[in-house]
Amino acid sequence: MILVFAEQRDGVLKKAAKEAVSEGKRLSSKLNMPVGAVLMGKGADQAVDEVKKFGPDKVFVVEGEPLDRYSADGFAEAAANVAKEQGANVILFPATTMGVDVAPRVAAKVEAGLVSDITGLDVADGKIVATKPVYSGKAVATVKFKSDIQMVTLRSNVFPLEENPSDPEVAKVDASGIAPKGIAVATELKEGGKVELAEAAVVVSGGRGMKGPENFPLIEELANLLGGAVGASRAAVDAGWIDHSHQVGQTGKVVSPTVYIACGISGAIQHIAGMGSSKYIIAINKDEDAPIFNVASLGIVGDLFKVVPALTEELKKLG
């Protein structure tokens, strides 16, 4: 079986989870294996209808008070139990914050090889072959597995989301025997974007060229108009202009939107590591030699304080 961790919060399936189940479905025809989607945590049963749209052959709903609050080791134990019971050969996780927290623990429990943050998946000789960017995106590694159980975490916004409705069997799994060592006692959500940075289709990011926190509303307005999220370089974050949760790059979030707009960002390798796999990169920088132009699909050499408001005005005209 191909088992997919279908991450949900309060009954709402994560976009990255839909992508992972879609990829599981595509793999299932190549490997000739059924796809199981596992839902857990508060609201898991409410996400069943949504997950069915992406074609799983079976849905596992892990229920029980021990998992009502998030617990990395509790979720990992529950996922590993399902994987063992079902004899899962391949396990897919979205490379979300939760996914990267839980997946390595599952890998240890089921003795699986794990390749994280992959951007490509294929099949050769009955096993999966994963590709992932390495050396801050300067090269791509192709990884084969020696282990029997093969696990990957999938980078968000890379694998196409494909509706493929099915009528799977829904199995309830009792989690009452799980005794998490640690649980999240409170969750504090940061203010800001309505759209989650790692899942956004459009990201508008600001760097040191933004000059100060008072100018960030400029890119927030542009991001809102495009239905996107606001990102930032580490220089802007370190200067205290914007919260670290917006940082894109090697020590921040990895994003892979359809459109990434870099405003006043030079394009250091550590920044590219977090956005280099975006489909279209638009760079606005007043220095025509800025390295960001080496990865840009469209480069605008100019003052962002002129270019961004002009772009915003044009977009407003489009309604």
Ligand SMILES: Cc1cc2nc3c(=O)[nH]c(=O)nc-3n(C[C@H](O)[C@H](O)[C@H](O)COP(=O)(O)OP(=O)(O)OC[C@H]3O[C@@H](n4cnc5c(N)ncnc54)[C@H](O)[C@@H]3O)c2cc1C
């Ligand atoms: C271990 C390590 C990890 C790191 N992790 C990260 C990370 O996760 N993310 C990250 O971003 N960085 C990271 N960095 C830092 C990285 O090396 C760079 O220092 C940082 O990305 C620079 O940010 P910046 O491009 O905003 O600033 P700068 O490099 O100072 O670039 C500012 C740019 O703004 C342009 N500009 C100025 N004014 C204007 C204007 N009016 N209009 C248009 N353009 C203008 C300038 O021409 C310049 O190109 C890391 C570094 C290390 C050593």
